[in-house]
Amino acid sequence: MQLLPPSIFVLIILLVVTAVGVSTAIDCRNGNGGSKVAYTITVNKDSGKPGPGIFNTIQAAIDSIPPYNDEWVQVVIFPGIYKEKVSIPWEKQCIFLEGIEGRHWTSITYDGHEQTDESATFTSSPDNVVVKGITFENSFNLDFYNGEMAAVEIKRALAARIYGDKSAFYECGFLGFQDTLWDVSGRHYFNNCYIEGGVDFIWGNGQSVYEDCMINVTIGTLFPQGFQGYITAQGRQSSDEPTGFVFRRGRVFGSGQDFLGRAYGPYSRVIFHHTVFDGVVAPQGWDAWNYQGKEDQFTYAEVGCRGPGSDTIKRVKWMKKLNRPKDINKFSTSSFINQDNWLQRLPLW
Structure with missing residues (x-):
């Protein structure tokens, strides 16, 4: 059985959408x-x-x-x-x-x-x-x-795809197996959400924070023979792009084993910050995929994580170390996606 990666033509879309960086979305009245x-x-x-x-x-x-x-x-x-x-x-x-x-x-x-x-x-x-x-x-x-x-x-089967800037999801669920959530482009905020899948099930080139989310790895449910999948496939194309996935707190659990991410772009960026990892995290943690030899361009990091899957002894040697407060502070919700306080103006409060 072949586990298909996200379709290659999507890279063309992502290059066009993200070339201008964060959009200048209006504020709703x-x-x-x-x-x-x-x-x-x-x-x-x-x-x-x-x-x-x-x-x-x-x-x-x-x-x-x-x-x-x-x-x-x-x-x-x-x-x-x-x-x-x-x-x-x-x-x-x-x-x-x-x-x-x-x-x-x-x-x-x-x-x-x-x-x-x-x-x-x-x-x-x-x-x-x-x-x-x-x-x-x-x-x-x-x-x-x-x-x-x-x-x-197994076929690509998306639960959701999100294009627009200033998009927020609270207490939502995203259920699928391959390519569950296409986080395409723009600034996105996911709070207290539940996301499940086995292969590339959070992917794209969005500039997104996942806060207090439950990430359910289901690779072992469909493939009890021991296949390994991938939680993220982030597609950052250059060092100038502000994009990336930041996971704050929350938990990664489930069945089988998945890598935390594989590179869907030459400057792929994913950070897990104070997240609880159950034993479903593959010991190597990260995969360069089609960008072997460019590992120094990735920003893959685990900061203050805990749980049986958080042991980094067998992690890839090129995983980044974000030890200084200023290194991790730039990936806070306020600095990374909420520079103009759009979250405070949402109609929930």
Whole structure:
């Protein structure tokens, strides 16, 4: 069986998207009367015949929002399993999706696969998108959790892909196996999220902080024979790009063993900071993949991590040491993605 890496053509997209660095996304306006949102619409798959401001599908609710909107619009989603592909187009920013009963009760699922640009259950293209309390699932590979994997070919199957700048996800879930979460470009913040997969399941060239997130390695569930996968595949292309993945606190656990990351770009950058590692972390920790000989250009680091998987004795020799406070402080949430305080202006508070 061949475990496929993310498709090569994606590199062209990433080069175009990230060449200009962090985008200059607008700030969304609050509603009238001091409200953080201009108005609210509702999605309830069991509501019967929809009416004004009430929809049976999430995509229909998004379609109702006018393009080039510059005020926060809240989409309240009632509990249920929504079997649909959902896409927020680039001209519809300032959207706040909220599953009102949390991610365990509100999920969006689909079984697209093969192409990374077509398979995602959820696609968010614009700047200024906030999501809270929703699970995004690609069920394609997950159907094979039966212990009989000999004749099964794992395929790329994305749960979500995130393009826009200033995108934040709170208490969300991302379920898949290969390429679960495509963190494409822009500044992104993931707080208290659950992310699972086995191969390259957090990948792309975003500039992102994952804070207090639970990372579930499932390589051992589908491949009990001892295959090793990869948690991250970060695609930073040059030393001038501000991109990278920073994991603060949280936990890495699961079944089997995964590398913490492999290089999806010649300047790949991933930092785990005070994270708990269960025994699922491969002893070598990191993989140069197609960039052997350029290891000195990577920024792969583990700072203050603990747990049985945090022993660095057998780690690759080229893993970076960030021992000084100034070295790690530049990867704090405020310094790395929140330079203009956009997180404080989100409509959650």
